[in-house]
Amino acid sequence: MTTAKDFLCVSILIVLFLLFPIQKSVGNDKVFTVVIDPGHGGKDPGAVGATAKEKDINLAVSLKLGKMIAASFTDVKVVYTRDRDRFVDLDARANMANKNKADLFISIHTNAVAKGTVRGTETYTLGLARTEENLRVAMMENSAILLEDDYMQKYEGFDPKSSESYIIFEFMQNKHMEQSISFASEIQKGFVACKRVDRGVRQAGFLVLRKTSMPSVLVELGYISTAAEEKYMKSAQGQDQLARAIYDAFVKYKREYDRKQGGASASVAVASKTDAKPAATTGQVVYKVQIVASNKKLASNAKELKGYKNVDFYVENGLYKYTYGESTSMDEIRAIRRSLAKDFKDAFIISFKDGKKVK
Numbered sequence: 001m002t003t004a005k006d007f008l009c010v011s012i013l014i015v016l017f018l019l020f021p022i023q024k025s026v027g028n029d030k031v032f033t034v035v036i037d038p039g040h041g042g043k044d045p046g047a048v049g050a051t052a053k054e055k056d057i058n059l060a061v062s063l064k065l066g067k068m069i070a071a072s073f074t075d076v077k078v079v080y081t082r083d084r085d086r087f088v089d090l091d092a093r094a095n096m097a098n099k100n101k102a103d104l105f106i107s108i109h110t111n112a113v114a115k116g117t118v119r120g121t122e123t124y125t126l127g128l129a130r131t132e133e134n135l136r137v138a139m140m141e142n143s144a145i146l147l148e149d150d151y152m153q154k155y156e157g158f159d160p161k162s163s164e165s166y167i168i169f170e171f172m173q174n175k176h177m178e179q180s181i182s183f184a185s186e187i188q189k190g191f192v193a194c195k196r197v198d199r200g201v202r203q204a205g206f207l208v209l210r211k212t213s214m215p216s217v218l219v220e221l222g223y224i225s226t227a228a229e230e231k232y233m234k235s236a237q238g239q240d241q242l243a244r245a246i247y248d249a250f251v252k253y254k255r256e257y258d259r260k261q262g263g264a265s266a267s268v269a270v271a272s273k274t275d276a277k278p279a280a281t282t283g284q285v286v287y288k289v290q291i292v293a294s295n296k297k298l299a300s301n302a303k304e305l306k307g308y309k310n311v312d313f314y315v316e317n318g319l320y321k322y323t324y325g326e327s328t329s330m331d332e333i334r335a336i337r338r339s340l341a342k343d344f345k346d347a348f349i350i351s352f353k354d355g356k357k358v359k
């Protein structure tokens with residue numbers, strides 16, 4: 001007999017289920033660790049503008065970026081080299097990334113020039129600077145070690161202000177160069193999308209990247225020495241946009257990483273362009289990519305699914321229709337479809353609203 005108490009229990013279970021839908025299993029159980037490194041801090045202000053300090057901009061954008069990532073991915077661990085205003089040695093930052101066995105390292109900085117008004121963003125990967133300008137940026141950033149104790153011993157006599165010291169970067173093998181450059185390019189694309197001046201992907205000898213043993217980039221968000229850029233980078237809106245641009249690049253990088261691992265990025269919660277939190281999808285159109293249809297239900301290892309994990313399906317007209325990925329952003333779902341094209345050349349985008357397919 002069903003009692004009122006049973007009914008209450010079942011109701012509570014249903015409510016809980018609606019509130020906390022079961023997470024789809026993640027293709028591989030490995031946690032992806034991203035280390036976010038807000039440059040400078042504490043006694044080292046970094047570049048100083050008319051009203052703002054580099055260290056504060058770097059920290060604000062880093063924390064926003066970390067929150068966006070943590071809110072969207074269940075399988076990503078975010079580690080900060082600092083989450084408040086404190087001084088951290090450059091080699092300690094790299095060590096932290098290595099100790100955490102990080103999969104990606106993002107160092108965040110703000111640029112400045114002594115003369116003139118320069119605008120725009122640059123993303124660096126480790127390498128030998130091919131221009132005076134890139135060398136100057138590395139010199140400026142590396143000079144942070146002059147505030148460290150025992151920097152002569154720690155960095156084996158490296159003089160951040162002498163161009164001769166930088167010869168060590170010429171012979172450095174960087175096995176993560178390709179991935180670093182690809183991530184750096186995505187970051188620059190993200191900045192272009194929010195109308196920043198694109199100063200490109202560059203190489204220079206940054207000490208903070210030198211000892212990291214994973215793909216790593218150093219982002220220069222803009223020029224604090226240029227009044228309009230300082231104002232933008234100081235504003236909450238500017239910081240949100242900058243963090244969002246890097247976040248978008250991260251989403252693409254992580255998806256590619258998952259694909260290479262043979263897993264999938266079902267862990268990507270719904271990425272909305274305007275909100276760091278996963279958007280509630282009730283009443284909203286959710287896009288998915290349809291990859292395969294079958295007249296019978298397929299096993300998860302069926303050859304038709306080509307090794308993709310976290311594939312979803314719905315039934316329509318007696319056919320099982322399999323989908324991959326989901327997003328409320330048309331741009332994002334298009335990117336997912338493009339990434340699927342070589343395995344499923346006829347894949348196409350479909351839309352759902354409140355769990356039902358819509359035209």
Ligand SMILES: [Zn+2]
Pocket residue numbers: 039040046047054108109110141
């Ligand atoms: Zn800096």
